[in-house]
Amino acid sequence: MAQAFPFSALVGQDEMKRCLMIAAIDPSIGGVLVLGDRGTGKSTAVRGLAGLLPQMKVYEGCRYGCDPADESPSLMPECASHGPDKKPKVRQVAVPVVDLPLGATEDRVVGALDLEKALSQGIKAFEPGLLARAHRGFLYIDEINLLEDHLVDLLLDVAASGEAVVEREGLSVRHAARFVLIGSGNPEEGELRPQLLDRFGLSVEMRTPTDLATRVEVVRRRDQFERDPQGFAQKWAKAEAALRRKILTARGRLGDVDVPDSALEKSAQLCMTLGTDGLRGELTLMRAARALASLEGDKTVADRHLKTIAQSALRHRLRRNPLDESSSSMRVARAVDTMFGT
């Protein structure tokens, strides 16, 4: 497979990098939505993330990416071999980052009848789809705002329940599908359904860098990469390894990060001021702040963590007032400034 651009070599775009790393540290945050212009490095970052993430353990030959550490009985009948009496081999694989292309058919996404078995042996067997492949990893949808409705419905259901239910072509299959959803798109080309918007834990607004030095550096690194992908990757291997360690460490100590009552109160208050719907805003804000604290090596969630992450966690949850011209980001920024002081 072609070499991906190293994540650590991305210039600028700190908010996106931060959000993707937070999602990698705590997948329960629920995905990252990246909105922005073309050519700002959205896809590059997501594909780079795949190379950055530490490997994960799976059973040899398991098509559903079941976690050997998971004690709960597997949903799949063919994974029954994972039971306590049998010990299939465990091996390390890269965390999957699966692309869901716009025109994907439903059978490719959820899986379908295994044609080989059906034709040659007349057996009804299930061939897992993209959702099964994305289990424990990332599902990336470029131009998510153009995704067809029936696929959006399907994703909403799976993202909420963490499992895929397939009832088609005479098959009846249930399998685990827990993944971090990463969507990207250009808001000028269409809006996202609010239900889907709400599924994303964090949202990022990407802008083209406005200072010359950054843009020059973007072009220079990309150029170096394209001229010698392997050499470039080698040059950045150290930085990649360091970042990987950082994410692993942050994951490890996530449970030890203390969330004081004052931080909870402040996030609740912030959400109330902004009038976000439901409790998901507070919950995400708290989790994201905790993951950020862990990433930065802090033991307690402090105001600055909330402040840093508030925009990403809340801007897509504001009830839209079409007659108010100011953007959601500005409204969050104002609320944050009022609460924490500038």
Added chain:
Amino acid sequence: MDMMDQAASPERTAALIAALIAVDPYGLGGLRIKSGPAAARDSWLSLLRTLLGTDAPWRKVPVNIPESRLLGGLDLTATLGAGRPVAERGLLVEADGGTIILAMAERAEVATISHIIACMDQGHVRLERDGLGLVTPSRFCVVALDEAIGDEPGIVPNLMDRLAFDLDFALLAQTEMFEALFNEQAIRDARTRLKDVIVSNGMIEALCAAAMALGITSSRACLFALKVARIAAALAGRNHVIEADGALAAELILAPRARALPPPQSADIDESQPNEPSPEPPAGQNEGDEDTQTDPGPEQKSALDDLDLTDLILEAARAALPPGLLERIQQGNISLRMGASGRAGLMRKTKNRGRVTGTRAGELVSGARLNVIETMRAAAPWQTLRRNARKVSAATTRLEIRAQDFRLNRYRQRSETATIFVVDGSGSHALNRMAEAKGAVELLLHDCYARRDNVALIAFRGAQAEILLPPTRSLVRAKRALAGLPGGGGTPLALGIDATIEMAQAVLAKGQMPCAIFLTDGRANISRDGTPGRTMAEADAMAAAASLRLVGIRCLLIDTSPRPQEEGRRIAVAMGARYVPLPFADAMALSNVARHALDDAKGLAA
């Protein structure tokens, strides 16, 4: 042979682009060719093919190519014959190391384009269908033939952003032969030299700075410019990029992408007029030009510092700016045009999209999706008979399937709607009415994204009807388009209705359901030809209304006059519209009325 020495004619530029692409076909992504079928286009393509090497793959992608052919998939005939899955290679894999030609790329389906883009980005084709999962490396150059005419949406911006060049054949229609500027050997030499060509940091900075000054946001543009500069140097037999290479890159890559006019930089540069593009590349403009004094002479060139380099690059881009850019920027609809392009593919209905709602017997024509279980079920009762007929042993596990067993999936797709607001922008109440209409559009759009509906806005006043907002689902775009609304003047109702008919038909052609909402007092006083006069204007309006009725779409006429009178009702009757007198409509009330009208329309269609 230095290509910078001669004055650039469109033919030379086109031939130069062919050579540049031939040196680094994958790095540059390819190009868009804006032209209908024409001899000139074929001639240019054959030049490109010669330079790329005639043994390299050259594959045409038809506009309706099924996914299975594009990416590869199951070869159904072979599979049924062999009784096990037989994969076939997709076109994108076959094109590895060569070129794909996208015929009528502006009409290609979104899915087709997104597969091509994914392959361009990642350098491999990932196949995940029909139980096959393969990753095959493939790199190719894309030639997108854009045959859109006039205001039709062109190629999706996502693809445009990944293609280095944009070649418009409007100026080249008469060209019969393109003369190659470089022979194949020179191209091969340049390919070898390319990896050793050095670019100074100053040049990279200058190209980026020029891109910023021209309002170009995508970093791909800078990267393409850098590559073109490097290729130009390699073609000229040099190992380092000089100013002329940078200037060429600015002319070919940056200028066509400009979204803003560069600010006049230094006082000493004469007020150069960006809307009078000079046909010559600036590196060669030494005489007969009004800014001869600012043009660095040969002895100064060696002393150029970075700032001057930026100026030079920018000047090269400025000279090549597309004519009419200034006007379009002033009208503020540059980005509108960009955003408007290409969404047509999304709306197009296909027979293999949406939810599966059942199966039917049928032939395996392209695009049909076989339902294997149902097919096998249909074949099952006949197995013994068929085996006996073919004298094969009953022990064989192979299924005997005949064409009449094929069962295909049936799909259903929700139809989208487009609400067209037609607003009377005339007279004293115009400002109020426009503001209300604007509010209603935004409120409707606000929940349209839940319903996947489109909203458009037409205004008529004075002697014209104007499309202020083409059908869109984007609140962002609507807000920008509606930022400044014109008002005042007479009431050319007939023109407004005509524009509505046109838009309604375009919407219908896309497979969507239009619904028109008029906001007017119905008192027309400007006739179709733009002359004032109540009698003629009303006759015209009635005639237009009658033809709107023939289109057969759902209409609603909201009479906004303070005291509703007979005229509004008459027009409404003539166009077959529901008549709603709403003298003091506010945005909220208006959007509610519109929503109900839409729901009615949907009920009607169901």
